Amino acid sequence: MSHILLRHRDIPEIKNIDVFRKNGGFESLKKAVSSMQPQQVVDEVKASGLRGRGGAGFPTGVKWSFLPNNIWPHYVVCNADESEPGTFKDREIMENNPFQFLEGVAIACFAVGANEGYVYLRGEFQQVQLFLDQCILEMEKAGMLGDNLFGTNYSLRLKTHLGAGAYICGEETALLESIEGKRGQPRVRPPFPAVVGLYGKPTVINNVETLTNLPAIIEKGAGWYKGFGTEKSAGVKIFSLSGNVNKPGNYELPLGTTFRELIFTHGGGIPDGRKVRAIMPAGASSSIIRVDDSCFDKVMDTKLDYESVQSVGSLLGSASVIIIDDSHSMDWVINKTVHFFKHESCGKCTPCRDGNYWMLHIVERIHNGHGTDSDLQLLKNVANQVNGKCLCALGDFSTMAITSALERFPEDFTVGTLPAQDTEKVKA
Amino acid sequence: MSLAEKYPEEVKAIFVKYPVKRSAVMPLLYLAQREGGFITKEGMAEIATMLDLDVTEVASIVGFYTLYHDEKAGKYRMQVCNDLPCALRGADKFLDALCKNIGIKVGETTADGLVTVEAVMCLAACDKAPMFQLQAGDKVTYYENMTVDRSMELIEALKIGGKELK
Numbered sequence: 267m268s269h270i271l272l273r274h275r276d277i278p279e280i281k282n283i284d285v286f287r288k289n290g291g292f293e294s295l296k297k298a299v300s301s302m303q304p305q306q307v308v309d310e311v312k313a314s315g316l317r318g319r320g321g322a323g324f325p326t327g328v329k330w331s332f333l334p335n336n337i338w339p340h341y342v343v344c345n346a347d348e349s350e351p352g353t354f355k356d357r358e359i360m361e362n363n364p365f366q367f368l369e370g371v372a373i374a375c376f377a378v379g380a381n382e383g384y385v386y387l388r389g390e391f392q393q394v395q396l397f398l399d400q401c402i403l404e405m406e407k408a409g410m411l412g413d414n415l416f417g418t419n420y421s422l423r424l425k426t427h428l429g430a431g432a433y434i435c436g437e438e439t440a441l442l443e444s445i446e447g448k449r450g451q452p453r454v455r456p457p458f459p460a461v462v463g464l465y466g467k468p469t470v471i472n473n474v475e476t477l478t479n480l481p482a483i484i485e486k487g488a489g490w491y492k493g494f495g496t497e498k499s500a501g502v503k504i505f506s507l508s509g510n511v512n513k514p515g516n517y518e519l520p521l522g523t524t525f526r527e528l529i530f531t532h533g534g535g536i537p538d539g540r541k542v543r544a545i546m547p548a549g550a551s552s553s554i555i556r557v558d559d560s561c562f563d564k565v566m567d568t569k570l571d572y573e574s575v576q577s578v579g580s581l582l583g584s585a586s587v588i589i590i591d592d593s594h595s596m597d598w599v600i601n602k603t604v605h606f607f608k609h610e611s612c613g614k615c616t617p618c619r620d621g622n623y624w625m626l627h628i629v630e631r632i633h634n635g636h637g638t639d640s641d642l643q644l645l646k647n648v649a650n651q652v653n654g655k656c657l658c659a660l661g662d663f664s665t666m667a668i669t670s671a672l673e674r675f676p677e678d679f680t681v682g683t684l685p686a687q688d689t690e691k692v693k694a
Numbered sequence: 695m696s697l698a699e700k701y702p703e704e705v706k707a708i709f710v711k712y713p714v715k716r717s718a719v720m721p722l723l724y725l726a727q728r729e730g731g732f733i734t735k736e737g738m739a740e741i742a743t744m745l746d747l748d749v750t751e752v753a754s755i756v757g758f759y760t761l762y763h764d765e766k767a768g769k770y771r772m773q774v775c776n777d778l779p780c781a782l783r784g785a786d787k788f789l790d791a792l793c794k795n796i797g798i799k800v801g802e803t804t805a806d807g808l809v810t811v812e813a814v815m816c817l818a819a820c821d822k823a824p825m826f827q828l829q830a831g832d833k834v835t836y837y838e839n840m841t842v843d844r845s846m847e848l849i850e851a852l853k854i855g856g857k858e859l860k
């Protein structure tokens with residue numbers, strides 16, 4: 267099957283604007299702007315079943331329809347903050363298939379009546395920003411952005427904004443704060459960005475991969491797109507496969523592909539004859555799926571779609587699938603994840619800021635072999651005081667790996683039974 | 695020299711770009727960091743004046759985002775990701791070996807002031823670990839699928855010509 271999103275794998279020079287145009291580039295934007303009403307574009311995307319690829323899986327067309335038609339201007343902001351440990355798909359799209367992505371941004375702008383669109387990139391993507399700025403200039407020169415597009419009265423400008431290193435800016439209201447020149451800390455909702463967003467105006471925020479789907483949906487129609495994937499999870503998804511696999515990388519596959527196909531057919535299996543011990547299907551924010559002989563087939567036959575992954579106790583999220591083999595202990599894994607979340611907590615709300623500080627202390631103590639039995643209960647209690655009690659999802663995310671590891675891998679947390687030295691040996 | 699004097703075209707372009715002045719703070723901070731690799735108190739004060747902000751507000755933004763620095767370090771910050779996915783592919787061992795080879799600890803700078811080694815959070819390159827980014831001023835370059843040998847070659851090249859290998 268040829269790629270819908272990672273088209274550079276079929277057409278290597280597609281990042282060249284002429285090559286892109288020769289392969290049907292910008293035809294969907296032209297079709298939308300010159301022959302469709304914005305509402306028709308929204309309806310088509312709704313009918314396609316496209317859901318947000320940044321992790322939440324919210325239906326894209328429905329999200330667009332929340333913008334009120336009596337408050338203007340409207341903004342479209344693309345979330346290119348890609349920072350979840352395990353996620354590396356958006357960078358590949360932007361670096362290799364930039365015009366299809368930008369065409370998608372433009373189509374979204376037209377659909378919601380925005381004359382200005384922003385692409386918010388994480389600060390580490392500084393080189394990507396330079397490249398996208400160049401691509402935007404080329405689109406302006408080619409008449410694909412600017413005033414009176416395709417002879418209509420619709421005008422559109424795109425801009426990039428560079429963050430400066432903060433995971434939290436992937437949270438949509440923190441991202442807006444950052445564009446507005448503030449510390450990236452989440453806002454209290456309601457009001458939601460659809461009503462009070464960027465500069466206080468109605469704003470749609472979509473992920474890079476989500477937007478890159480749009481040109482094909484407009485070109486070939488909702489019915490065609492729904493032909494991929496499952497009934498509730500339509501279309502294709504880029505799975506970022508990392509960790510202990512032979513062939514890590516991005517794989518564009520229909521939603522509903524099984525773990526087995528992703529890990530063994532595409533990912534080439536586990537190196538060094540080891541076994542899969544755990545899977546984190548949504549990056550560091552996931553509940554950890556336990557894999558052992560008793561449930562191996564059940565997990566491997568589970569479909570990677572928004573609904574099915576829940577049946578094995580986790581979430582699909584942004585489909586950043588981290589594979590952990592049987593040489594690793596879960597106290598080490600959660601030490602890594604809690605270290606990340608403690609560092610990235612924005613500090614705005616107390617449960618997350620203080621909770622992560624304490625969870626890190628306790629987890630480090632356990633990991634270093636100095637934990638006590640009461641530490642396990644304490645860790646559960648703190649996680650419970652964080653989960654569901656914060657302004658944004660970061661707090662919840664920080665507890666997922668911890669609570670699932672304690673519950674599903676109790677043998678890795680036999681604190682107090684081994685002297686510190688031996689615990690270290692077990693890990694090595 | 696002030697930012698506006700030093701980079702007149704770029705400052706102008708930044709102000710034209712946004713409908714609200716305050717949005718210029720992040721790109722201006724990058725400009726202020728370009729030459730010395732960190733932002734001085736004077737630099738923050740100047741940006742605060744340009745944007746009608748309190749200098750404390752600007753300083754809080756510098757403190758919030760990890761790619762802004764308010765203290766001098768090596769000319770190049772070698773920022774190694776050792777988050778979970780990278781660590782599963784040997785990033786911790788890579789970082790240890792790299793530090794041993796250079797002869798410094800994480801967070802330290804070489805005696806010639808060229809390189810500071812830092813451990814950082816996920817850089818969205820999990821399939822290409824071990825990897826790091828090289829931050830110099832306001833520029834960030836990725837180095838992926840790295841070995842200690844290749845990293846040492848890079849450092850040698852930086853020493854000689856200030857040129858970055860690719």
